[in-house]
Amino acid sequence: MKAAVLKSFGSPLAIETVPVPVLGTGEVIVDIVATRVLSYMNEVFDGTRNYALDLPIIPGPGGIGRVRAIGPDATRLNVGDWVFCDPTVRSRDDVVAPDIALQGLTAAGPGGMRLQQHFRHGSFAEQMRLPTENVKRLGAITSEQATQWCALGTLLVPYGGFLAANLRPGETVLVSGATGNFGSAAVSVALAMGAACVVMPGRNETILADLVRRFGSRVQPVKLSGNEDHDREAMKRAAPGPVDCVLDIMPPSVNPTVVRAAIMTVRPYGRVALMGGVGMAGGAGLELPYPWIMRNCISIHGVWMYPPDAASRLIALVGAGLLRLEEYQTTAFDLDHANDAVAHAAANAGPFKMTVIRP
Incomplete structure (x- = not known):
């Protein structure tokens, strides 16, 4: 062959x-x-x-x-x-x-x-x-x-993150890295799983506008400034209520402060799924405040890929018309x-x- x-x-x-x-x-x-x-x-x-x-x-x-x-x-x-x-x-x-x-x-x-x-x-x-x-x-x-x-191969990756974070219908999700290839897939997957709102931070306003065009009022774009505290508050304001779940799927080249700003928007008892590349190319790793994690009962999941049954479940979402491959x-x-x-x-x-x- x-x-x-x-x-x-x-x-x-x-x-x-x-x-x-x-x-x-x-x-x-x-x-x-x-x-x-x-x-x-x-x-x-x-x-x-x-x-x-x-x-x-x-x-x-x-x-x-x-x-x-x-x-x-x-x-x-x-x-x-x-x-x-x-x-x-x-x-x-x-x-x-x-x-x-x-x-x-x-x-x-x-x-x-x-x-x-x-x-x-x-x-x-x-x-x-x-x-x-x-x-x-x-x-x-x-x-x-x-x-x-x-x-399917692209969509499965963020789907695995949301399964690990136990995303539930009606919740508010923040996708850190929404303007990238896997991040944009995460936006569509979260909506297919029933998320009421997806907050999408990013620097590329053209891509953010395109995501809004594709998905309408259930997505909320946030233009990042590079100031960690300012960006964190801007992301919180964009959400219609508390952020239930954060998925980080940023590439290795991203500054960890950008990732931390997104993660720390999550509400008390909220869940975070880490699927990105922070630290993989050297440099500083991700530092999160121990007291914030402990006192707010934050669940943090490291996720590589997805569980064995994920592909069949995702295929069912496509078959039901909830996830559009035509995008x-x-x-x-x-x-x-x-x-x-x-x-x-x-x-x-x-x-x-x-x-x-x-x-």
Whole structure:
């Protein structure tokens, strides 16, 4: 089969013929129809992000495709089913604290790297092998719709944060990082989950205005000034009532004071989900006042990705019409032009923009 292979950091993807994946027990093979290209994939491939990758590897975190082959443990899947390939692979021998690898992207710790050695190759290929539990049925869709369904991979990340923070219908949410790719996805997911209002702080007034155009009166933009105390009060004033839940999904380049200002808008007994990159690129970490956390009974959740059932639950939100994939503007490339797709994704990052490879 044809695949795009990363052989060394800093080199272009090699488009070549590789062996087809071989089915094992507890596994499924999927014909990949469409797969998204992360906006920062160029930084993964050149080594800037220092992701844990055992090279050579076929990259690509998840995708949309059709089932080619199933193992004996699959009782609901059928050959030909349209499915989402969930890249979050978990070890099966410790359900309490499993090791995790993001298939085709990175791994966490020695256990995650062991997982990567087997479930190594991702979706920048004509076929992909996954654990059975990572293949989620979509129902009847068309090949053209597969491109749009790639947005699931982006939407799932903030969905995992809101699940961890136990977001309830009717609550007021603040999304720290709302003008980014994952942050704008968080706004749409929060509304789909029933949030009464989403407060959206940011510096880019054009993007804030576009979010208001898309989502109407249930979102409240806040232009950040850079003054921590001023911004905190401005965010509180924008909310129609107490802020019940804060999701931070800021990138590593952001000053921690911006994140702290957003977090400390949450009400007593409120919840905070941390999914951003503060401190990952060096520099100061996030400092929060111990007395404020303790006396106000603040719950703070660190969240990486999402629980195993999240993809199926998110697919149901799309099926019910509560979450609109049509918000995403997509640009598609074939597999022969995978390097062009990576460059395009980096140059066209932003809310509701998606670059896709169709093998």
